[in-house]
Amino acid sequence: MSRCKNNAVKKLKSSPIEQPVYILVEKFPLHLNPEQITLARNLQMEAAKVWNATCNIHRTVYGRYHYWLKEGALKSLLKGKYGIHSQSVQAVVETYYECCERTRELHAQGGADWKYPYRRKRFFTVIWKEPGIARMGRILRLSNGRGREPLIVKLPERLVGTAIHQAQLVWHRNQYWLHVTVEKPALIKVRGDVTAAIDPGEVHAVTITGGNDALVISGRLLRSFNRLRNKGLRKFQRAISKTKKGSRKRKRLLVKKYRFLNWLERRLAHILHTISANTARWCLQRNVNTVYIGNPEGVRKKDCGRKHNQRMGQWAFGKLRGLLEYKLKRHGIELIPVDECGTSGTCPVCGEYTKQTGRVYRCGNASCGFTGIHRDVLGASGILDKSVNGGFTKGRKLPVTVDYLRPKVLAPKRAA
Ligand SMILES: [Zn+2]
Structure with a gap:
C-alpha cells in the first residue's frame, strides 16, 4: 500500500x-x-x-x-x-x-x-x-x-x-x-566474518546455525493462529452467506469479521517481528556477517492435498524473510537466499539421501544408520555446508548445543 x-x-x-x-x-x-x-x-x-x-x-x-x-x-x-x-x-x-x-x-x-x-x-x-x-x-x-x-x-x-x-x-x-x-x-554493525545458515520451516519457523551451536525458534504459535483464522473465517462466511445483501445484519457481521481479521493480523505480525528480532540478536552476538537462507519455493508449489496446501499457502515465509532481511541489514549483515534442495535429507556421515518423515534425522543407509540429530538443525547445517563448500562434505561437524525458543504473545495494546 x-x-x-x-x-x-x-x-x-x-x-x-x-x-x-x-x-x-x-x-x-x-x-x-x-x-x-x-x-x-x-x-x-x-x-x-x-x-x-x-x-x-x-x-x-x-x-x-x-x-x-x-x-x-x-x-x-x-x-x-x-x-x-x-x-x-x-x-x-x-x-x-x-x-x-x-x-x-x-x-x-x-x-x-x-x-x-x-x-x-x-x-x-x-x-x-x-x-x-x-x-x-x-x-x-x-x-x-x-x-x-x-x-x-x-x-x-x-x-x-x-x-x-x-x-x-x-x-x-x-x-x-x-x-x-x-x-x-543506525544500529551497531557486526565486526566479524562468521557465516551462518537458516533453514526456514513451518513447524520450526527459523533454525539457524553457525556450525558450533544452533537456535531453533518454534513456529507453532503462528500455525495455531492460522488455524484459528481459518476456523473463524469459516464461521463468519457461513453466517454472512445467510443474510441479504445490504441488510443491517450483514453489515454488523462484516464489521465483526474485519475486527477479527485485524486482531489476528496484528498478532501474527508481532510474532513474525519477535522471531526475526531474536534471529538478528543471535547473529549479532556471534559476529555473523553473512547468512544463507534456504528458499522453500519448491516445497510450497508441490501439490500435497487440500489441507497441506492450505497450510503451505499460509506459511508466511516471504514476510518473515522480508523482516529478517531489513533487520539484519541494519546490523550490516547480508542475507543470501540459496537453493535448499536435499539439505535436510542428506546424511552428514555417509552422504546418502533419505527422505525424512520424523522430526529426528534417520539415515536410510543400512551400513551407516546415523541418527540422533534434529532434522531442521541438520537442514540448516546442510545449507551452510552447501553454500560455503559448494557441496556436501562427508563426516562434517555438526552443531553441539541446540537452543529452543518460543515466541510469546503480548497483551493487546491499542496504538494511537
Ligand atoms: Zn548415513
Whole structure:
C-alpha cells in the first residue's frame, strides 16, 4: 500500500549530509471520530481527482500531439486546483510517474502483461511531505493547505521523538491507517566474518546455525493462529452467506469479521517481528556477517492435498524473510537466499539421501544408520555446508548445543 515510499529514500540520497540513519515505514491504525472520517474520505477523493487528472492529461496530450508530458509540466498544470496540500498534489503526480517508470522497466524485462496506469479511481492514498507535517509531542497535524481543515491524529508512543519524513493515509480492511516514513538511528554493525545458515520451516519457523551451536525458534504459535483464522473465517462466511445483501445484519457481521481479521493480523505480525528480532540478536552476538537462507519455493508449489496446501499457502515465509532481511541489514549483515534442495535429507556421515518423515534425522543407509540429530538443525547445517563448500562434505561437524525458543504473545495494546 505504501506506494510512494521510494520518494523519501530518493530524497535522502540527494541530500548533502551523509548520516548513518535508516528510513523505515511504520504503520498504525487510526481511531478517528465521525467528522475526521468524513474529512479523511474527502481527502482521499480529492487525491483521486488529482490522479485521474494526471492520467487524463498525460494520455490526452500524447493522443493529440504525440508527446509525453514531463513530470514538472504536469505539476505546474495541476498547481493550486485541489483541496489538498500543494506538496500532496505533487506527491500524487510523482507516484504516477514512478508507476510509469516501473512499468517501462518491467516491459523492458519482458513482462508485457503490465499495464501503464489508466484506471479511474474514486479514492487514492493521500501523501503528506515534510512541509505539510507539524507535530506537538504526540499530536501530528497534517495540513491540507491554507484555510482548510487539517487532519489531526495521535502518534503511538513508540514514534515519539523520531523524525518523520512522510505520512500516508491508507484505507486498510475497514479503517484508516497511517503509514509514516521515519528516520531511525543506525544500529551497531557486526565486526566479524562468521557465516551462518537458516533453514526456514513451518513447524520450526527459523533454525539457524553457525556450525558450533544452533537456535531453533518454534513456529507453532503462528500455525495455531492460522488455524484459528481459518476456523473463524469459516464461521463468519457461513453466517454472512445467510443474510441479504445490504441488510443491517450483514453489515454488523462484516464489521465483526474485519475486527477479527485485524486482531489476528496484528498478532501474527508481532510474532513474525519477535522471531526475526531474536534471529538478528543471535547473529549479532556471534559476529555473523553473512547468512544463507534456504528458499522453500519448491516445497510450497508441490501439490500435497487440500489441507497441506492450505497450510503451505499460509506459511508466511516471504514476510518473515522480508523482516529478517531489513533487520539484519541494519546490523550490516547480508542475507543470501540459496537453493535448499536435499539439505535436510542428506546424511552428514555417509552422504546418502533419505527422505525424512520424523522430526529426528534417520539415515536410510543400512551400513551407516546415523541418527540422533534434529532434522531442521541438520537442514540448516546442510545449507551452510552447501553454500560455503559448494557441496556436501562427508563426516562434517555438526552443531553441539541446540537452543529452543518460543515466541510469546503480548497483551493487546491499542496504538494511537
Ligand atoms: Zn548415513
